[in-house]
Amino acid sequence: MHEINSKEWYSGVPLPEVLRYAGIREEAACGEELWQSAAEAVSEVGQAAAPKRIFRECRLQMPQEDVCEIDGMVWKSKSLAAHLRGCDRVLLFAATLGSGVDRLIARSSAVRMSRAVMMQAAAAALIESYCDGACTAQEEEYRRAGYYCKPRFSPGYGDFPLSCQTDLMTHLNAYKYTGITVSSGGQMVPMKSVSAVIGLTRDRQGGATGSCAGGKCADCPNVGCEFRRV
Amino acid sequence: MxxxxxxxxxxxxxxxxxxxxxxxxxxxxxxxxxxxxxxxxxxxxxxxxxxxxxxxxxxxxxxxxxxxxxxxxxxxxxxxxxxxxxxxxxxxxxxxxxxxxxxxxxxxxxxxxxxxxxxxxxxxxxxxxxxxxxxxxxxxxxxxxxxxxxxxxxxxxxxxxxxxxxxxxxxxxxxxxxxxxxxxxxxxxxxxxxxxxxxxxxxxxxxxxxxxxxxxxxxxxxxxxxxxxxxxxxxxxxxxxxxxxxxxxxxxxxxxxxxxxxxxxxxxxxxxxxxxxxxxxxxxxxxxxRDVVPVTPHNKGIPMISSYTHAVRIGSEPLIVGERINPTGKKRFKEALKNDDISYILGEGIAQEDAGAQILDVNVGMPGIDEPAMLEKTVKKLQSVLDLPLQIDTSNVEAMERAMRCYNGKPLINSVSGKEESMRAVFPLVRKYGGTVVGLALDETGIPSTAEGRVEVAKKIIAVAAEYGIDKKDIIIDGLTLTVSAEPDSANVTLETLRRVKRELGVCTTLGVSNISFGLPKREVINAVFYTAAMTAGLDCAIINPKSEAMMNAYFSYRALCGCDPSCGAYIERYSAMTDEAAPAAKPGGAMSLKSAIIAGMGEEASKIVRELLGGANPPEPMELIKGELIPALNEVGDGFEKGTVFLPQLLMSAEAAKASFEVLKDVLSGGASEEKMGRVILATVKDDIHDIGKNIVKVLLENYRFDVLDLGRDVPAETVLENVRKYHIKAVGLSALMTTTVVRMAETIALLRKEAPEVKIFVGGAVLTEDYAMQIGADAYCRDAMASVRYCQKIFGNVE
Missing domain, CATH: 3.20.20.330 (Homocysteine-binding-like domain)
Structure with missing residues (x-):
């Protein structure tokens, strides 16, 4: 379930973002080769990617301060509950760039780690950008119905346990629609995949920014993170 | 019913x-x-x-x-x-x-x-x-x-x-x-x-x-x-x-x-x-x-092998089977096999794909090696990074079966011969696992000296295969290349065999092309001409070295001439670029030093400089180059990384350039000097964690500083780490974990090592780790990045340069 209208959907991925993910803290300080290398990595990863995503709208109840009940799934998490305050519905969401990207990075890792690092960074930027695009389109539909989308909140954020990953994927039937699987250790495969809960609220002030496409970092307690964008 | x-x-x-x-x-x-x-x-x-x-x-x-x-x-x-x-x-x-x-x-x-x-x-x-x-x-x-x-x-x-x-x-x-x-x-x-x-x-x-x-x-x-x-x-x-x-x-x-x-x-x-x-x-x-009459399925007769992503059709145009994954006559490869150096073998595979191979021959047979285990491992590793179909090349039937079972697709099998025993062993495997099999045109009586004799053997192979339910589309005949300097008529017989097999039997063909020139000088010259002649005679799968310029020249030219390369597109793409390279613009500032090439992360340039220096009038001592250029370059880049003026991709590019020059030096270093290592370190991503890029970065850097790294991979159980610590008397273990959930596994691994191997030093890293947490779970050191891991290992092995 996805639509990629433009063949080069990835061409708009910001290169400074890729450089940042590759551990380059001051883009201004890096030479032309690194910009070039980032651009090539975006293009190679983009061509290897077969992005797919799935949304599913569910009812939300919060029987206690720190408990979210989503379509019968009961998740105990203060940060998730705080994030979803004011919402009566949520969208469950999963997206992936597909296993071709994992393979591409594995291939580079075997012979040229410098390339692998750049591809890893490009893939991180691409999946973010793909998720943003998908969520923005989804939000437009909800706006018409009077809802605002909160930012994506993923297992592993705050005290939202990673162990919820399996439940979330099963509930979304994610393998069928996207090919995402969960390893026995609870990690998503393909590795460049994202899962999240998106709160739906009628209250415009309800979210940090009210938009799921921006301000992702605002709610994160890890204020010292070097990738923080607020 | x-x-x-x-x-x-x-x-x-x-x-x-x-x-x-x-x-x-x-x-x-x-x-x-x-x-x-x-x-x-x-x-x-x-x-x-x-x-x-x-x-x-x-x-x-x-x-x-x-x-x-x-x-x-x-x-x-x-x-x-x-x-x-x-x-x-x-x-x-x-x-x-x-x-x-x-x-x-x-x-x-x-x-x-x-x-x-x-x-x-x-x-x-x-x-x-x-x-x-x-x-x-x-x-x-x-x-x-x-x-x-x-x-x-x-x-x-x-x-x-x-x-x-x-x-x-x-x-x-x-x-x-x-x-x-x-x-x-x-x-x-x-x-x-x-x-x-x-x-x-x-x-x-x-x-x-x-x-x-x-x-x-x-x-x-x-x-x-x-x-x-x-x-x-x-x-x-x-x-x-x-x-x-x-x-x-x-x-x-x-x-x-x-x-x-x-x-x-x-x-x-x-x-x-x-x-x-x-x-x-x-x-x-x-x-x-209901009234639609189904078509009774009929044999389309399309010869195909496959990897896990795509199929390769044999017979419609010439194909290149890369021959380099084979220890025969290759000192470096034998050494890699002996030391279980899989990354060298992967490098050979990737280089051949980049050079234009469509299929890779995989042969790891040499005395003193557990061939079934090694072949299975090599096939698994190759298919984890490459999506080219593989040609499983072994005469060991157990090795063949294990490789066919774990192969992710339909392989080429090299080979069966017209010998009863060979056919009885190989055909049941092809029937069970699927595959296209190379049939060598020889049998109990040896290699027939005439094309007639070889075609007869080919017929026998095809007929016996049919008894096992194997269609002739899954047989490709090797007409056998014999050394022309020993047998003057051998090329003619081989070429005639190709022609007749194609014409009379309608099956595809293969040859190990370079055998033709054994014992002759300038082998590439005659190999390329024989290769061209063989393609003209109907050779479908050429087992060659795709890194050989002469062979690839023959390949691209033939494809352009025989109508396999529409508008000569591939030919033009390859050679128009080469014209530019023929006259490289002189670099401003004259020749680069090895040190600056490594600092700039220019791998090809660095190895070229080493080759030129070694081939020059007064070749330097290899150790002199290592101590005088390589190590200072690495130190400079490493210091820059720690200060924040050099970034991770640049650090790695320099590491790769150093590695490339070291590979050249290795060939000339005498005896054990090349293997002078700083000490052996285990690296592993802990159980349940499949994210290994951080660990791989550390590996590249440690190897660069000449540590002998035993990479246990990802999702590694604590017991496996311990087992290897004991087996190889390891002094230092580096563990990596990406997620909060897997940090727990890291703690378990450390606990086990502390109990069973208290003398081992453990350094840890990973996105969610902090210094405090690392100490809390009992690690000896928290390494925030790859250079920190290098510094720590230098410290504990007492070899800070």
């Missing part, structure tokens, strides 16, 4: 439609396990089967899609219990409908839901065992066939098919889920699926789920053009849509039937439906398609 396989291709057979859709309509909620309804609501399941049988369909699919031990045991049930109940539901429906002779029960097996290694963490053998249990229970409970469906990865298909065929006597049907690119989730295209499934000799295959009949039409059409086996088509009722959180499909029964009628004309043998299809869809489809 007539076996269903006897009806395939004689009458159009019909599958049922969606089970999940019917259950959803009956109130099944997202996340619930539908398989448990066989136990809790058998009447509901029976009534669904019955409503499908009543449409006139022949095959009911049991409600066992996810009834594997992974899921069932977690829900507190056994596979046998659930599968037996499911088959009983279908049997009850069949009885209620009467006329059981025309109604079959398919034991349904869907994907496990976890990916097989190397992409995921499920081993091939575990996947096999999960499918085996389901298949065996299905047969025991009375199913008539096994349906492996909605598959998104060919490796999983292979595990499931082998499990079904090796443990039951039921017919095996397979359908895969293709997406709008015409590919499976893991990237396999239609031809790759066809090659694999024909090779595994399933009874029928095709596609299901994914998309609707119209969207899948081009995909099933392509499959019908390639396949020699009966085809199955079970699409969804259109594309999935969503309303109020529920997924639905909106192609009506009438429209579905019309689309299926169009597809039926392609000559399909079995048709039904998947998600969103109901008894209404199946009833209308049967009404509209």
């Amino acid at each position: 007539e076996k269903i396989t006897d009806k395939l291709g004689k009458q159009l057979l019909f599958f049922d439609g969606g089970m999940g859709t019917m259950l959803q309509n009956a109130g099944l909620r997202a996340g619930e396990l539908p398989e448990l309804l066989n136990l809790t609501h058998p009447d509901l399941i029976t009534s669904i089967h019955k409503s499908y049988y009543e449409t006139g369909c022949h095959i009911a699919t049991t409600n066992t899609f996810g009834a594997n031990a992974d899921k069932m045991n977690a829900a507190g049930h056994s596979v046998e219990e659930v599968v037996t109940a499911a088959v009983n539901c279908a049997k009850a429906a069949r009885e209620q409908c009467g006329d059981p002779s025309d109604r079959y029960i398919a034991m349904d097996m869907g994907p496990i839901g976890r990916l097989i290694e190397p992409m995921g963490d499920l081993s091939f053998d575990e996947a096999y065992a999960l499918f085996r249990e389901m298949a065996v229970c299905g047969e025991k409970a009375g199913a008539d066939l096994i349906l492996i469906e909605t598959m998104g990865a060919v490796y999983e298909v292979k595990a499931a098919v082998l499990a079904a065929k090796e443990n039951t006597s039921l017919p095996v049907f397979v359908t895969c889920a293709f997406d709008e690119r015409g590919k499976l989730f893991t990237g396999a295209d239609v031809a790759a699926v066809v090659a694999l499934l024909e090779g595994l000799r399933v009874d029928a295959f095709g596609m299901n789920c994914g998309l609707g009949p119209d969207e899948l039409y081009p995909v099933i059409r392509e499959m019908s053009e390639l396949s020699s086996l009966p085809l199955i088509f079970n699409p969804n009722a259109g594309l999935p849509k969503q309303k109020d959180g529920e997924t639905y499909y909106d192609v009506s029964p009438t429209d579905y039937a019309k689309s299926m009628r169009k597809a039926a004309n392609l000559g399909l043998c079995v048709m039904g439906g998947c998600c969103g299809t109901t008894p209404g869809h199946i009833r209308e489809m049967i009404a509209l398609c």
Whole structure:
């Protein structure tokens, strides 16, 4: 379930973002080769990617301060509950760039780690950008119905346990629609995949920014993170 | 009851439609396990089967899609219990409908839901065992066939098919889920699926789920053009849509039937439906398609091998089989095999792909090596980074079988000969696992000296293969290249053999081309001419070194001349770029020093400089270069990284440049000097963690500083780390973990090492780790990045430079 209208959907991925993910803290300080290398990595990863995503709208109840009940799934998490305050519905969401990207990075890792690092960074930027695009389109539909989308909140954020990953994927039937699987250790495969809960609220002030496409970092307690964008 | 396989291709057979859709309509909620309804609501399941049988369909699919031990045991049930109940539901429906002779029960097996290694963490053998249990229970409970469906990865298909065929006597049907690119989730295209499934000799295959009949039409059409086996088509009722959180499909029964009628004309043998299809869809489809006469499947005769992403068609244009993964006559390669240096072998594979190989020959046979284990390991490692089809090259039958079993696709096998013993050993493997096999034109009497004699052996090979059910499209004949300096007529005989094999037997050909020049000077010169002559005589698969300029010149020229290269596109692309390179612009500032090339991260330049220095009038001592240029360069970059003026990709580029120059130096370093190492370090990503890029970065850097790294990989159990610490008397272990969940595993690993090997030093790193936490779980050091790991190892090995 996805639509990629433009063949080069990835061409708009910001290169400074890729450089940042590759551990380059001051883009201004890096030479032309690194910009070039980032651009090539975006293009190679983009061509290897077969992005797919799935949304599913569910009812939300919060029987206690720190408990979210989503379509019968009961998740105990203060940060998730705080994030979803004011919402009566949520969208469950999963997206992936597909296993071709994992393979591409594995291939580079075997012979040229410098390339692998750049591809890893490009893939991180691409999946973010793909998720943003998908969520923005989804939000437009909800706006018409009077809802605002909160930012994506993923297992592993705050005290939202990673162990919820399996439940979330099963509930979304994610393998069928996207090919995402969960390893026995609870990690998503393909590795460049994202899962999240998106709160739906009628209250415009309800979210940090009210938009799921921006301000992702605002709610994160890890204020010292070097990738923080607020 | 007539076996269903006897009806395939004689009458159009019909599958049922969606089970999940019917259950959803009956109130099944997202996340619930539908398989448990066989136990809790058998009447509901029976009534669904019955409503499908009543449409006139022949095959009911049991409600066992996810009834594997992974899921069932977690829900507190056994596979046998659930599968037996499911088959009983279908049997009850069949009885209620009467006329059981025309109604079959398919034991349904869907994907496990976890990916097989190397992409995921499920081993091939575990996947096999999960499918085996389901298949065996299905047969025991009375199913008539096994349906492996909605598959998104060919490796999983292979595990499931082998499990079904090796443990039951039921017919095996397979359908895969293709997406709008015409590919499976893991990237396999239609031809790759066809090659694999024909090779595994399933009874029928095709596609299901994914998309609707119209969207899948081009995909099933392509499959019908390639396949020699009966085809199955079970699409969804259109594309999935969503309303109020529920997924639905909106192609009506009438429209579905019309689309299926169009597809039926392609000559399909079995048709039904998947998600969103109901008894209404199946009833209308049967009404509209009943009179279509299926095409009895016929042999398309297309020689194909495959990897897990694509097939390579043999015979339509010349192909290059890279010969470099082979220890014969290669000191460096032998050393790599002896030291279990897989990354060197992977590097050889990738370099050959980059140079233009379409297939890679894999030979790891040498005295003193456990060839079966090494070949299996090499094949697995190669297919984890490369998607080229492999040619499994061994005379060791055990090694051959192990490699064929773990190979993710349909391989080329090198080789069988006309000897009775060889054919008896190899053909059963080809029949079981699938493959195209190289037939050497020699037998008990030796290598015939005439083309006539070799063609006779080829005929014998083809005839005996047929007795094993192996079609001649799966045989390619090696006309045998003998050294021309020893046998003046040998080239003529070989070329004549090629011509006659192609013309008289109609099978494809292969040659190990470079044997021709053995013992002669300037071997490339004669190799290239012989290669060209061989292509003209009908050589399909040339086993050559794709890194040889002369051979590739012959290849590109021949393709341009024989009409395989439209508008000479490939030729122009390759050689127009070379013209520019012929006159490189002089670099400003004159020649670069080795040190500055490494600092700039210019690998090719660095190794070129080393070669020039070594080949010059006053070649420096290798150790002098290492101490005077290499190490200072690395130190400078390392310091810069620590200060924040050099960034990670640049640090790694310098590391790679240093490695490239070191490889050149290695050849001239005398004896043990090249192996002077700083100490042995284990690296591992802990159990349950499959993210290994951080660990791999540390590895590159440590190796650069001449530490001997034993890389245990990812998802490594604590016991494995301990085992290796003991076995190799390791002084330092580096552990990496990415997630909060896997940091727990890191703590467990440290605890085990502390208890059993208290003397070992442990350094840790990973995205979620902090200094405090590292100390809390008992690590000796927290290394925030790769350079910190290097510094720590230098400290504990006492060799700070």
